[in-house]
Amino acid sequence: MKKYLAVIKTEWQRQMTYRINQFTFRIGNVFDILMQIIVWTAIFQSTSSVKGYNYREIMTYIIIGWLLTFLMTNFGFESIISRHVQKGELSNFLSKPIDYVNYLIFLSIGRSSFSLSVAFLMNMMLLLIFRKNFIFSADIFMWFILVTMVLAGYFVKLFLSILVGFISFWTVDNEGMFYSIKTLERFLGGVYFPLNILPAIFLKISLVLPFVYTFYFPAQLYLGKISVLQGLLGLGTEIAWLAVLYFAMRIVWKLGIRKFESVGI
Amino acid sequence: MIKRYSAIMKNEIQRQFTYRANIVAYAVGNIAELVALTVIWTIVYRSIDSVHGYTSNEMIGYVIFAWFFSFLTTTYAFEHNIARDIHLGTLSNLLLKPQSYIRYVAAVGTARISVAFCIVLIQGAIVFSFFKGSLIFSSEVSTILLLLTMLVITYFINLFLSILIGFIAFWATEIDGIYQSLKVFSKFMSGTFFPIVLLPAFLVKASYFLPFIYTIYIPVQLYLGKISFAEGLRGLAIEILWLVVLYGIIKVVWRFGLKKYESVGI
Numbered sequence: 331m332k333k334y335l336a337v338i339k340t341e342w343q344r345q346m347t348y349r350i351n352q353f354t355f356r357i358g359n360v361f362d363i364l365m366q367i368i369v370w371t372a373i374f375q376s377t378s379s380v381k382g383y384n385y386r387e388i389m390t391y392i393i394i395g396w397l398l399t400f401l402m403t404n405f406g407f408e409s410i411i412s413r414h415v416q417k418g419e420l421s422n423f424l425s426k427p428i429d430y431v432n433y434l435i436f437l438s439i440g441r442s443s444f445s446l447s448v449a450f451l452m453n454m455m456l457l458l459i460f461r462k463n464f465i466f467s468a469d470i471f472m473w474f475i476l477v478t479m480v481l482a483g484y485f486v487k488l489f490l491s492i493l494v495g496f497i498s499f500w501t502v503d504n505e506g507m508f509y510s511i512k513t514l515e516r517f518l519g520g521v522y523f524p525l526n527i528l529p530a531i532f533l534k535i536s537l538v539l540p541f542v543y544t545f546y547f548p549a550q551l552y553l554g555k556i557s558v559l560q561g562l563l564g565l566g567t568e569i570a571w572l573a574v575l576y577f578a579m580r581i582v583w584k585l586g587i588r589k590f591e592s593v594g595i
Numbered sequence: 596m597i598k599r600y601s602a603i604m605k606n607e608i609q610r611q612f613t614y615r616a617n618i619v620a621y622a623v624g625n626i627a628e629l630v631a632l633t634v635i636w637t638i639v640y641r642s643i644d645s646v647h648g649y650t651s652n653e654m655i656g657y658v659i660f661a662w663f664f665s666f667l668t669t670t671y672a673f674e675h676n677i678a679r680d681i682h683l684g685t686l687s688n689l690l691l692k693p694q695s696y697i698r699y700v701a702a703v704g705t706a707r708i709s710v711a712f713c714i715v716l717i718q719g720a721i722v723f724s725f726f727k728g729s730l731i732f733s734s735e736v737s738t739i740l741l742l743l744t745m746l747v748i749t750y751f752i753n754l755f756l757s758i759l760i761g762f763i764a765f766w767a768t769e770i771d772g773i774y775q776s777l778k779v780f781s782k783f784m785s786g787t788f789f790p791i792v793l794l795p796a797f798l799v800k801a802s803y804f805l806p807f808i809y810t811i812y813i814p815v816q817l818y819l820g821k822i823s824f825a826e827g828l829r830g831l832a833i834e835i836l837w838l839v840v841l842y843g844i845i846k847v848v849w850r851f852g853l854k855k856y857e858s859v860g861i
Contacts, residue, residue, distance in 0.1 A: 348768070348769045350767075350769075350772070351767075351769035351770075351771060351772040351773075352772065353772070354772030354773045354775075354776050355771070355772035355775055355776065356772075356776075357772075357776040357780075358772075358775045358776030358777075358778065358779040358780065359779075361776070361779045361780050361783045362779055364783070365779075365782075365783055365788060365789075368789075368793055368794055368795075369635075369788070369789050369793060372646055372647060372789075372793040373639050373643070373646055375646075376643045376644075376645070376646060377639075377642045377643045379642070380638065380639055380642055381638060381642075501616070501617075502614070503614040503616075503617035504617065505617065505621075505672070506616075506617040506618055506619070506620030506621040506624075507617065507620040509620075509621055509624045510620050510621060510622075510623035510624035510625075510627070511624075512624070513623075513624035513627040513628055514623065514624065514627050516627075517627045517630070517631055522631035522632075522634075522635065523631065523634065523635045523638075527634070527635075527638045528634065
């Protein structure tokens with residue numbers, strides 16, 4: 331355990347070195363959020379409700395959704411794995427007395443905890459600016475499920491990223507695939523719009539997939555559009571996915587390492 | 596001179612064909628972005644007739660053409676290639692050759708998008724045939740010619756911006772954050788996702804002083820017939836002006852950057 335804590339610590343130091351880079355990333359994020367706020371504000375100037383959402387609800391959906399996303403993001407972790415595999419850096423890790431998959435998990439925790447605090451602060455500022463249109467909730471049970479969901483969501487996303495990163499064992503140029511997978515994840519997660527504005531069948535399908543539990547589902551839960559009981563059910567599905575993804579990751583790792591040729595060393 | 600740079604372009608096109616699966620993989624994400632936008636607007640227009648003067652068909656037309664134009668003119672993160680040349684010291688090799696680095700990267704960047712460009716054309720044709728009922732197609736030759744000229748300039752503005760951001764690598768070791776933020780900002784201010792008039796009035800005014808609006812919003816408006824031919828010509832003139840300004844900045848930054856360059860990594 332101690333050696334993995336050292337991984338977190340060194341990663342923090344590395345992140346501190348590139349603190350300006352961290353900050354510039356967050357500026358882009360603010361524009362991402364503003365883009366959605368502006369579009370929906372323009373829409374609600376000529377109507378008072380879209381598919382059962384009023385203005386305050388949609389604003390809360392966007393702000394809380396993004397806040398939760400930042401808490402769960404791993405900032406393109408698949409590219410790091412891709413680099414390890416393609417430059418042969420992986421060989422270094424293989425010769426050390428650590429488990430590479432565990433190493434990745436701790437590296438990511440160290441890597442995102444720093445960015446996370448910056449992102450969290452920026453989102454709080456946004457929340458403060460839009461507080462008039464933000465619905466606050468004080469339901470303890472809801473908060474409990476929400477927090478557990480965010481925690482599980484972080485690892486669901488991380489395991490997905492690691493799995494996607496492992497594709498590098500078999501292919502060389504991956505950016506196109508990474509980009510497409512990310513966009514699809516966002517789409518199916520309800521980042522662009524609440525999924526229930528689509529025909530019901532889409533929501534039913536996406537409830538079986540893991541992506542919805544990283545944006546749409548927790549945001550709906552927060553808005554009270556999903557009951558606490560349904561929330562628990564969602565949490566169960568999310569945790570089941572977590573287990574499935576963990577085993578998938580272990581299996582793919584085993585297959586990938588057989589394919590690994592240590593090119594680039 | 597032409598021959599030399601055409602050889603560079605030929606090499607790069609061959610390289611692109613090597614990674615053809617990667618290029619095709621981009622297409623899935625491209626489409627998802629467009630589907631998200633069309634879904635939102637289709638749903639919204641069920642409960643209202645017009646948003647800021649845009650009818651349903653106009654809005655769908657707007658997002659589809661803006662999507663199409665922006666993917667035709669993107670440089671696909673070319674700044675990373677330039678940053679890599681600088682960080683890994685590859686730049687030293689290129690400096691030794693009897694060529695201008697800026698012309699060299701312009702040639703590589705242009706050849707680099709050629710395969711992706713053709714795929715976007717095919718994708719566009721599919722999308723257009725899917726939405727043909729609600730799209731407005733313009734067939735006026737003068738408008739199309741003006742539009743094509745604008746898009747060519749748009750590409751070069753994007754390319755020059757990529758080169759400039761790449762040059763930041765002379766001074767900084769991490770450019771990802773700046774790259775990412777500028778990309779989102781330029782999409783925001785160019786009207787790639789929605790007509791710029793949806794923005795608060797002061798931002799709309801500010802946008803006319805930046806190059807981005809002339810790269811997507813004005814061409815789309817011209818094509819949709821929302822602005823006159825004369826206004827389109829004026830837009831083109833300002834776009835060209837920006838191109839010249841950016842070129843000048845590149846030359847200056849290049850000179851400063853090269854003084855700072857330490858050939859690390861070689």
